[in-house]
Amino acid sequence: MAFTKVSDISTSIGLGKTYKTSWNKTTAAVAYTAGRWYSSFTLGGQPSAGTYSGTALNAQQCIGSGATPTTGKISCAENVTPNVKHLLAVEAGSATATGAPGLLMLVDMLLYYPGIDMNQSGVQPLVNGVTLPRYTDGVGVQMFLEVLATTGATPHSIHTTDFLYTNGNTPPVANRTVPGACVFTISAIVPHIPYSGVAANNWGPFIPLADTDRGVKSVQQFRLTAASGTASTAALVLCKPLACIPLVTSSIASSRDYVFHMPSFPVIQDGACLMFLWFAGAATVSANFYGTLEFVWG
Numbered sequence: 175m176a177f178t179k180v181s182d183i184s185t186s187i188g189l190g191k192t193y194k195t196s197w198n199k200t201t202a203a204v205a206y207t208a209g210r211w212y213s214s215f216t217l218g219g220q221p222s223a224g225t226y227s228g229t230a231l232n233a234q235q236c237i238g239s240g241a242t243p244t245t246g247k248i249s250c251a252e253n254v255t256p257n258v259k260h261l262l263a264v265e266a267g268s269a270t271a272t273g274a275p276g277l278l279m280l281v282d283m284l285l286y287y288p289g290i291d292m293n294q295s296g297v298q299p300l301v302n303g304v305t306l307p308r309y310t311d312g313v314g315v316q317m318f319l320e321v322l323a324t325t326g327a328t329p330h331s332i333h334t335t336d337f338l339y340t341n342g343n344t345p346p347v348a349n350r351t352v353p354g355a356c357v358f359t360i361s362a363i364v365p366h367i368p369y370s371g372v373a374a375n376n377w378g379p380f381i382p383l384a385d386t387d388r389g390v391k392s393v394q395q396f397r398l399t400a401a402s403g404t405a406s407t408a409a410l411v412l413c414k415p416l417a418c419i420p421l422v423t424s425s426i427a428s429s430r431d432y433v434f435h436m437p438s439f440p441v442i443q444d445g446a447c448l449m450f451l452w453f454a455g456a457a458t459v460s461a462n463f464y465g466t467l468e469f470v471w472g
Contacts, residue, residue: 230289
């Protein structure tokens, strides 16, 4: 059952209904650019690097528990139903001088579409043989694109009329389009979120939604305004943002308590597939990131 008072949390901790895990990730030797977002999912470390497997353009669920959990997810213990699991605290840091300043965003990966072709301008129809495994109404769910091979130098962006998704409203509305230009960085590198940055019509980590949309349930088709000019692929990922933690100074860990410091106490659903998105506040070369996540349930 859900917690109703702080003393309930202490009781659960005393009963052993808590779990703490450590994680670390190491970036590639290629420099990450200040002001852009990157995914940690395909980076090496602990957990090991994840992969976007499956048939190209066919939706794949991300499951963090059970017999065959998604490779690359950060452990958050097994399912606890009928109890409710929460994120209690996060610690994070980097021993690399260029690892700070920056921002880590913890997300629950829900579903992805592998094999997005970044070197074609035609419509790429997406197959939705499976649905969201968690947050099934789509409320609060966002989407990002992770580059899996370096893209070309031809200017390109999301097609404003032929990139179509179904929103998380009640009732859900299909064939929604992106509001305005969403311009990609040319020659984006692995694992860049290619439309993020500080240039005109760049965005944050998530593809923008129509103003009244409360989230995303599925995506029907993907299209770019132009081929990037180099054979490359990407994965389109649907996720639920859960928490953020800033990194201010290298070699000094930051911490967040989500009961007292930031009283949001995010729920971690059964089967959560956790990983971090990284905002580079400075040019980042061969950085390592590390920390802990602590959970409690009752």
